[in-house]
Amino acid sequence: MIATRARELIVVTTRFNADFPAFAAMAAHGWRIHFVSTPTAVESLLAKSNRKALAGVIDLRDPQGQTDYAAYIQNLPRERMGWVAAIDPGQLESKHIRHLIRDVCFDFITVPCPDSTIESVLGHALGVATLHSESTRPTVPEEQAFGGMIGSSPEMRALYKLIRRAAPSLAPVYIAGETGTGKELAAAAIHHLSHRSAFPFVAINCGAIPQHLMQSELFGYERGAFTGAQQRKLGRFELANKGTLFLDEIGDLPLDSQASLLRFLQEGFIERLGGTDAIRVDVRVVSATHHDLEAAVAAGRFRADLYHRLCVIRLKQPPLRSRGDDILQLAEHALKLYNGTGQTQMKGFSNCALKAIQAYAWPGNVRELLNRVHQAVVMAEGRYITSKDLGIDDGAAGPVQTLAAARDAAEVQVINSALRRNLYRVGHCAKELGISRITLYRLMKQHGLRADTVDGAAELG
Structure with missing residues (x-):
């Protein structure tokens, strides 16, 4: 039996607290109750609580019919939580409600119902969540927690702290950083410190796959979907089911694949190429790129709605x-x-x-x-x-004496090399470096690299 001091409840509702009169009695019986208006607000409460597990009520009664149930599924934390859905009579006729209860909740209650029933159901939900948290808590030794990541500088200690905070969450993680800094190691550390560590960690470099093959690599295909498709093939999403999918160089993802990825992040379903069935996949997405995604969004190369879905938690890998x-x-x-x-x-x-x-200066990093x-x-x-x-x-x-000088020297070296490779065509050079043409001109001006002084070039194009 769960001790009284350990009973803690989170209620996700937009209604007046008195709409649940049972909670007053539960508070008198030793329950500590928190009210929040959105599923995303639960994360901060979980971070502050030292409980192994908590009970939760998710209020699905929506008189305006405006609730985005797919967003609820996506944003509702599940680790350490025993969720119970509160619904109105007749709501079980909704497919969205049934799927939400089936996939997320321990049980449901139809409001109104006796106070004793609510407390009993929540007590059982808390008990099951406690057992689950004890059996699935990661047991990674401290010295192995971050895998192949090496370093104890203030920058790395700050990164380790952020990784530990991000790992238990279900939210997508975006890792920014220069090429060669070890972004995949950070993604793997997030996976191994999460409750998904017993399941697959699957990585794919979006910049290394030809665009016409990207859809089939990510989402798989059915037999006969195209010439040469002799049998069904599972994509990376299905291979990573219940685990973590790391999308490296996400900035190189084609626009059609961006649309499919966005649909998965919104709904939790994929479709194989050549198939018609919606397949539910439980995958946490971690993405990374050395490109400036905000500049790519402004230039129309990357979808703004996908950018905001991917960058729920943002980490920066230090150079x-x-x-x-x-x-x-x-x-x-x-x-x-x-x-x-x-x-x-x-x-x-x-x-x-x-x-x-x-x-x-180590322009190529680690x-x-x-x-x-x-x-x-x-x-x-x-x-x-x-x-x-x-x-x-x-x-x-010898000439590099300070960090600022090292950074400047590295930028000059990288810009000069890129200009030579692209025959001093600034537009092509900016695209290769993952920055805008305006940003490249600004850096050239900052370092005194004018059109008539860059490695003797007479014209930059």
């Missing part, structure tokens, strides 16, 4: 150049990881290599550091890795 001593820690990790892959077992980094590692250390382990002639082995000579490292 390597801002992480201080983490850079040396990551370099040592890379050395241990790759040592022995070359002909010589390396003993460590030379002093010049350590200075170069700290001074270099991915570039791993690559340079791996190359140095294989190609170095001595027993200690030097700055020359890393491809970072003293001249390249």
Whole structure:
């Protein structure tokens, strides 16, 4: 039996509290009751509560008929909660109501009903939620909680804190950050710290799949859907059922796939290519990109409604150049990881290599550091890795004295390289960098890169 001190209730309703007279009696019996007007407000109450589980009433009586029941399903937290639906007589004739009760709630009550019935049903709901929370709580050791993420800088500690807060939620998560910063590791950490950790974590790079194959990769297809479709194939959404789907480089998702993704986020259903059945899939979506999605929305390349659905919780993966001593820690990790892959077992980094590692701007972030250390382990002639082995000579490292200088040097280097690759056509260059043409011109002006001074170019186009 649940102890009186442990009984806590959240009521989601837009009606006057007196509409539920049973709650006054329940409060006298030791229940602590919170009233909120929207399902999304439940998250903040859960974050503040130290209870293993709570009971909940979701009031589905809607005299105006305006309630978006699909949004209720999407936004209603389920971990630690034993939900009971309150409905009017006859509402069970609605398919939306039946699905909501079936998928989310422990039970339902038809209002009005005896006070004793309400308290009894909520007591059972709380008991079941408590048992469920005890059996499904993640047991990830502290030292393994964030998987392959390494670093103890203030920026990373802040990120770890946000990941821990975001993990228990059902809300979609968007991870911003430069290329090579480890956004997939952050997505995996969110999954492993969530109550979905026993189920699949499926990742897909939206920028690596041809546009004409994206729909079938995400949502699957039925036999005969197109030439060569010899049998049914499950898409990434179904493969990730009950788990987490990580959509990397979401900014490259084609517009038709954006529409299908939006429909799933709104309704919780998908359709296979060539099929007609709506398939319910329970998947938490985590997305990431190095592009500026707000600029993509303004340019019409990304749907604004999808952007707001994806960015319910927003995290920022810090660039390597801002992480201080983490850079040396990551370099040592890379050395241990790759040592022995070359002909010589390396003993460590030379002093010049350590200075170069700290001074270099790392425009390619963690991915570039791993690559340079791996190359140095294989190609170095001595027993200690030097700055020359890393491809970072003293001249390249020396001028960088501050974080601001490192950031400026990295931006100049990246812009110059992109301009050369695109034959100094600013429009093409801006598209590659994931920024607007106006932003690129602003950065060029900021760094003194005029049309007649960028690597000697006479015309930028």
